[in-house]
Amino acid sequence: MSNAMILEVEDLGVSFDGFKAIDALNFYVERNELRVVIGPNGAGKTTLLDLICGKTRATSGKIKFKNKDLTKLSEHQIVHAGVGRKFQTPSIYENLTVRQNLELSSPGGRTVLSSLFFRRTARLNDRIQEIAETIYLVDELDLSAGLLSHGQKQWLEIGMLLIQDPELLMLDEPVAGMSVPEREATAALLNRIKENRAVIVIEHDMDFVKDIGRKVTVLHQGKILAEGPMEKVQSDERVIEVYLGH
Amino acid sequence: MQRLTKAFGGTSGLIQIAVIAAILMIVLPATTEIFRLNLFGKYLTYAFVAVGLVLCWGYGGILSLGQGVFFGLGGYCMAMFLKLEASTPEATKIQTTPGIPDFMDWNQLTELPWFWEPFHSFAFTVFAVVAVPAFFAWLIGYAMFKRRVGGVYFAIITQAIAVILTILIVGQQGYTGGINGITDLRTLLGWDIRTDGAKYVLYYACCIALLLCLLAGKFIINSRFGRLLIAMRDQEDRVRFSGYDVANMKVFVFVMASVFAAIGGAFFTLQVGFMSPTFIGAVASIEMVVFCAVGGRLSVVGAACGAFIVSWAKTSLSDSFPQIWPVVMGALFIGVVMFFPRGLAGLVSDYGSKLMPGRKSRSKPSTHKPDTASRSAAGTTPQEPA
Ligand SMILES: Nc1ncnc2c1ncn2[C@@H]1O[C@H](COP(=O)(O)OP(=O)(O)OP(=O)(O)O)[C@@H](O)[C@H]1O
């Protein structure tokens, strides 16, 4: 079973001053799987991603990624291992152009010396162009990222992760604050980029979840409430009670 | 060739430096007598610090209120060498212990302290001018940035270090010369540095070193590392979760800024002829930040001009109205931070783009209209103050 799984989270727990944000959680993601995580506000969704990418340190439990224990690695080592993470609020470099944002996120030139003497290769240029097409920002490549619309910023951050070619991509509410056409475009984007990698998407918007999702995990008070295909989860009574009911 | 130009910020960046070079090395020496040129040389030593602050604070967002420490370490290393050379047994034969610096004798020391010994060697001194401050900055940077100490806390801690170092130097009079500093410096490898001829040579050496620092600064800003500094300043977490060891990057830029400051300090000692705690303490360190802010913290050339102009203004003002200067400096700082966050360089570049409306302003914050930036500094430079 271990081979099919790219991410194995076992008995994971973290508490903030006694408050258990994640509580004895078991969570498995397969290679090439797209998993949606839903749950009410404060359920611990963002905290779960924080734990996986090393932003928050677990109080107990294991996080195994490709059989490596992530809890022992520092943040940048986790990225090097192949985990990419998008934040809930768009985090991009507003004072740089879209091209520079993508370039800075590309692997290579990650140490002091190699970044001082870094030169953009033709291959990297092609890659930036290709990513820009994927995230619908070809015409904005030389625009200052601060001038992008909210939705475009979300796409840019996804592009900044894609250029690292991570094996596990984690997106925290990628369509928050987007217009309906932008949501549809993002759903199409996700369906394209999920090839060859595992993707975890946190989302509130049910229509969007139906557009992209197969397997859904419902989180509630730091625990898994239900897990399975969208239809099954939607009809689960406990889920309806805590989440879908209102 | 083109690639080389680009590495330093394109033709416009190199024109800036060329204009500065022409002003410093041709216009000023041709129009100024040596006494004043020597003063100009002293102002220029602060420009080294300002260039470092552009990298560290303007780009990296790391505000250090302790750059005087590194300026001082560089300056003191140089002063120790010069002092030892001036303290030959013949020159000090009236002392109780001839052959040691005079202030040690006054403080009843009978032997040269161990850490002074290596400063008999000029090669070691040159090495130490860079290595001692670099090591010290690395130590502070490593301890702070690995623990994710940043922002205001870092500023306060560096300021505290400046205070502590001053107290230490003043308190350890026998080892350091105390509040008076290390004075009465005479020769460098037998060459009298107090003559007019020597002052010219030292002024030119200082200019060349500064130009090299400006080039190095431009190179860093225009590299991927420079863009990374902006990225870390604006979105540190995003950089960290894009696979960078943010602490390492910060340590490096802090060390660079400190090395620049130290080189400035060494030239200060050489040109002014002494080094004392007043030039490295809390107030001096804050002044250095003001120099950088006024000149423009996103422009190495702007900040260098700012250091020159403000320290000149300081000398002129504090000669005639010594009480007013601190107030003026405070007002200047607040005014610049509130109304001209990009300093003189920002003003000049805005004014320049109005003159040339055809030129699209780029989105990079390092954008400046180069030639005008230096010319505005030049415009004020040759005029003698009253
Ligand atoms: N660093 C922290 N210190 C203290 N409490 C925290 C910390 N991080 C998260 N929490 C708490 O943990 C709980 C889970 O928060 P989390 O951000 O993971 O929720 P979420 O499911 O992402 O919610 P939302 O849908 O609002 O984004 C919340 O009650 C939050 O207040």
Ligand SMILES: [Mg+2]
């Ligand atoms: Mg959240």
